[in-house]
Amino acid sequence: MKVSTPLTRGWTLCLDTSxxxxxxxxxxxxxxxxxxxxxxxxxxxxxTAGLIPxxxxxANETDVxxxxxxxxxxxxxxxADGGGHERTDLVFDGLDTVAEIRVGETVLGRTRxxxxxxxxDVTEALDSGPAPLTVAFTSAYQEAERxxxxxxxxxxxxxxxxxxxxxxxxxxxxxxxPTLVTAGIWRRPRLERWSTARLAEVRPEVTVRExxxxxxxxxxxxxxxxxxxxxxxxxxxxxxxVAGVSxVAGVSVHGELPPGADQLTLRAEVPDxxxxxxxxxxxxxxYPCTVTLADAEGAERLDMWxxxxxxxxxxxxxxxxxxxxxxxxxxxxxPLFARGVNWIPEDVFPxxxxxxxxxxxxxxxxxxxxxxxxxxxxxIYEDRAFYDICDExxxxxxxxxxxxxxxxxxxxxxxxxxxxEARENVVxxxxxxxxxxxxxNNENLWGxxxxxxxxxxxxxxxxEAYYLDLLPRITAETDPTRPYWAGSPWSGSWEVHPNxxxxxxxxxxDVWNREDYTGYLNExxxxxxxFGWQAPPAYATLRRALSDRPxxxxxxxxxxxxxxxxxxxxxxxGLAHHFAPPADFDTWHYLTQLNQARAVAxxxxxxxxxxxxxxxxxxxxxxxxxPVTSWAAIDGDGREKPLYHELKRLYADRLLxxxxxxGRLVLAAVNQSGEQWSCQARVRQVDAHGGAVAExxxxxxxxxxxxxxxxxxxxxxxxxxPRREFVVADADGLRxxxxxxxxxxxDYPVAEMTTQVISEGDDARVRVTAHTxxxxxxxxxxxxxxxxxxxxxxxxxxxxxxxxxxxxxxxxEATEALSSALRCVNAAHAxxxxxxxxx
Numbered sequence: 001m002k003v004s005t006p007l008t009r010g011w012t013l014c015l016d017t018s019x020x021x022x023x024x025x026x027x028x029x030x031x032x033x034x035x036x037x038x039x040x041x042x043x044x045x046x047x048t049a050g051l052i053p054x055x056x057x058x059a060n061e062t063d064v065x066x067x068x069x070x071x072x073x074x075x076x077x078x079x080a081d082g083g084g085h086e087r088t089d090l091v092f093d094g095l096d097t098v099a100e101i102r103v104g105e106t107v108l109g110r111t112r113x114x115x116x117x118x119x120x121d122v123t124e125a126l127d128s129g130p131a132p133l134t135v136a137f138t139s140a141y142q143e144a145e146r147x148x149x150x151x152x153x154x155x156x157x158x159x160x161x162x163x164x165x166x167x168x169x170x171x172x173x174x175x176x177x178p179t180l181v182t183a184g185i186w187r188r189p190r191l192e193r194w195s196t197a198r199l200a201e202v203r204p205e206v207t208v209r210e211x212x213x214x215x216x217x218x219x220x221x222x223x224x225x226x227x228x229x230x231x232x233x234x235x236x237x238x239x240x241x242v243a244g245v246s247x248v249a250g251v252s253v254h255g256e257l258p259p260g261a262d263q264l265t266l267r268a269e270v271p272d273x274x275x276x277x278x279x280x281x282x283x284x285x286x287y288p289c290t291v292t293l294a295d296a297e298g299a300e301r302l303d304m305w306x307x308x309x310x311x312x313x314x315x316x317x318x319x320x321x322x323x324x325x326x327x328x329x330x331x332x333x334x335p336l337f338a339r340g341v342n343w344i345p346e347d348v349f350p351x352x353x354x355x356x357x358x359x360x361x362x363x364x365x366x367x368x369x370x371x372x373x374x375x376x377x378x379x380i381y382e383d384r385a386f387y388d389i390c391d392e393x394x395x396x397x398x399x400x401x402x403x404x405x406x407x408x409x410x411x412x413x414x415x416x417x418x419x420x421e422a423r424e425n426v427v428x429x430x431x432x433x434x435x436x437x438x439x440x441n442n443e444n445l446w447g448x449x450x451x452x453x454x455x456x457x458x459x460x461x462x463x464e465a466y467y468l469d470l471l472p473r474i475t476a477e478t479d480p481t482r483p484y485w486a487g488s489p490w491s492g493s494w495e496v497h498p499n500x501x502x503x504x505x506x507x508x509x510d511v512w513n514r515e516d517y518t519g520y521l522n523e524x525x526x527x528x529x530x531f532g533w534q535a536p537p538a539y540a541t542l543r544r545a546l547s548d549r550p551x552x553x554x555x556x557x558x559x560x561x562x563x564x565x566x567x568x569x570x571x572x573x574g575l576a577h578h579f580a581p582p583a584d585f586d587t588w589h590y591l592t593q594l595n596q597a598r599a600v601a602x603x604x605x606x607x608x609x610x611x612x613x614x615x616x617x618x619x620x621x622x623x624x625x626x627p628v629t630s631w632a633a634i635d636g637d638g639r640e641k642p643l644y645h646e647l648k649r650l651y652a653d654r655l656l657x658x659x660x661x662x663g664r665l666v667l668a669a670v671n672q673s674g675e676q677w678s679c680q681a682r683v684r685q686v687d688a689h690g691g692a693v694a695e696x697x698x699x700x701x702x703x704x705x706x707x708x709x710x711x712x713x714x715x716x717x718x719x720x721x722p723r724r725e726f727v728v729a730d731a732d733g734l735r736x737x738x739x740x741x742x743x744x745x746x747d748y749p750v751a752e753m754t755t756q757v758i759s760e761g762d763d764a765r766v767r768v769t770a771h772t773x774x775x776x777x778x779x780x781x782x783x784x785x786x787x788x789x790x791x792x793x794x795x796x797x798x799x800x801x802x803x804x805x806x807x808x809x810x811x812x813e814a815t816e817a818l819s820s821a822l823r824c825v826n827a828a829h830a831x832x833x834x835x836x837x838x839x
Contacts, residue, residue, distance in 0.1 A: 068181025094187025214273025276310025310433025369651025645793025
């Protein structure tokens with residue numbers, strides 16, 4: 001049986017001074033090595049050794065920039081061959097990025113792709129005993145500049161050379177991320193000892209026939225040792241195990257590989273297979289799938305491959321209709337409105353992302369109603385744990401190939417690297433039922449059309465052949481069970497503009513960059529793959545990361561942790577559409593976070609009300625990779641912004657929203673559940689100073705997976721006095737509100753409320769009762785304690801109504817802090833934020 005031994009101990013790291021010695025490098029690095037952690041990277045090792053400051057704090061990012069331009073060497077010792085096996089391989093699942101691997105004085109190979117694995121035969125090198133292993137990394141800048149000089153420059157949004165090297169693009173900086181160019185052994189290396197043969201590639205195609213039979217066709221490639229070429233082999237495929245799972249009997253099939261043959265396909269059929277469904281549509285049934293390799297008699301097991309698979313079908317409906325051409329995911333025959341979020345690398349240093357951290361973030365996504373996660377093209381193919389958890393939680397995965405926002409050369413050495421990388425990762429990820437779409441790139445087809453690339457390129461290649469030829473061929477040949485789309489945005493053909501909202505996928509960035517968020521209401525894209533609005537991170541996150549005193553929107557640390565071009569200017573212009581200028585930082589912080597939630601709500605409510613014409617929204621973005629002002633719903637310290645809690649409402653199976661159609665207000669009832677929605681809606685026109693002035697009860701009957709628009713009487717559909725009156729609709733515990741004028745034009749009453757704090761051990765409940773209209777009340781729990789969290793976000797209360805916040809991580813000490821932790825719109829400019837009474 002193959003034996004695998006992790007290589008994670010005994011590593012050291014040293015600065016290679018043969019090319020140059022950065023003047024910023026601590027002298028101790030020139031004197032000798034430091035202890036290294038593998039998997040890891042140079043930055044994390046230097047940070048652990050106390051040789052660089054934390055690059056996430058203040059402007060330390062710039063102080064450690066030298067690290068990415070230096071060369072580094074990792075060393076350890078390989079143990080001697082333990083005997084009993086014909087072959088010993090040294091395997092690296094992730095080297096970041098440009099490395100030379102040596103055992104003793106023998107060069108095993110050189111690498112230049114972070115997204116690939118590498119295998120080297122070290123049998124002879126270990127025959128005579130332990131041997132030194134050296135992995136020498138050249139700065140990614142040096143390799144990228146070499147390729148740029150070879151192939152010629154290409155246009156892109158940043159001067160950094162990320163299109164010229166197969167490395168996580170955002171490590172070179174992005175409009176939400178720092179420039180921290182890493183090097184290191186970022187995934188776990190190992191020694192594999194084996195005899196006769198091993199499983200070199202296992203490629204399972206999992207489908208469901210119309211009669212409900214689940215089919216697993218596994219294409220297996222083996223590698224033979226020198227002594228195994230003349231031997232027959234036996235392959236076995238087991239689905240659901242011997243005892244079966246979920247009431248389905250296990251299925252086993254076997255096949256023979258004659259001497260010299262190295263490929264075989266095994267096929268297993270599971271009658272009445274229980275389906276894998278996205279969350280909210282059914283259960284996530286998973287079946288263990290095992291491939292075994294043995295000798296011809298089956299007596300000696302040589303190797304084994306194990307994964308979970310799920311039976312489901314995925315179709316991308318791009319049919320033409322009166323609105324253009326669709327982009328609708330259809331899973332198991334059911335068309336879906338995708339409730340999505342964009343995922344960026346969870347950490348600038350990916351080796352620090354543990355399975356537990358993946359689980360925490362993805363469970364947060366599922367708890368917010370998300371059913372699709374798009375792995376964005378400027379990052380990485382994530383670790384297996386990410387996809388395993390998505391399988392389990394029912395989170396569909398849209399997987400970008402790693403190309404983003406730039407023109408990519410198509411010449412060598414890049415083209416061969418890209419083909420090898422794509423083939424390997426398609427095979428690696430295809431067992432996961434959560435994976436529903438391969439996407440060729442992020443914004444590159446759009447960039448060629450709209451960002452003045454064509455004249456700058458002057459006929460040079462820019463990546464089109466990857467997206468429209470190479471990648472679709474690889475996915476069709478390797479993984480025919482899933483759809484492929486050439487890019488996002490992309491309309492399906494050069495005959496239509498790549499970002500035409502009537503065709504394919506669209507990115508809506510003019511709104512954030514140039515307009516008020518009400519601009520979302522002007523279009524109904526077929527599928528919104530990117531849109532979003534910025535806000536700063538939580539207050540406690542800012543206080544941990546920044547030493548600015550005082551903290552202001554434009555204090556040095558705040559500006560350094562705002563990477564978007566004119567980001568603060570866009571935040572301020574966005575506020576000016578709705579609010580008077582904020583009087584202080586705390587008010588600015590509250591209003592910018594509120595504006596982020598409102599902007600996203602405006603888009604999602606509008607687009608969901610247009611289902612099935614619009615078939616999905618993917619928020620930019622779920623997460624952050626460090627503490628930064630960004631579009632994320634969860635900040636770089638893992639704290640949930642108000643937007644996160646708003647997503648729970650926006651992405652719930654049932655949504656109530658007030659929309660405008662033909663100049664009149666209508667009530668839209670969105671039912672994405674599988675059950676009929678029947679209830680009575682109460683709709684009121686309310687005077688902010690005098691109570692309800694009109695009321696209407698509307699019967700709500702919405703079929704499963706449907707939207708109903710309900711007409712309202714004139715008194716409700718057409719605003720009365722928009723400076724004092726607003727509309728509120730309530731049904732089944734859901735609430736929708738509509739104000740016809742911006743906040744700075746609305747005559748709010750002075751906010752009056754009573755708060756009651758109930759201690760429950762280490763946690764507390766905060767009950768707020770409104771005595772006036774209280775709009776967009778928010779409890780910022782981290783202002784009570786940095787570890788505190790609350791279970792809800794923004795809420796609008798009418799006089800006499802109450803809401804309860806459950807706060808974990810705060811034991812109700814120092815209740816006077818509530819006066820700064822509780823905020824609402826109509827108190828945003830008052831000296832006392834809420835004028836409350838605490839009991």
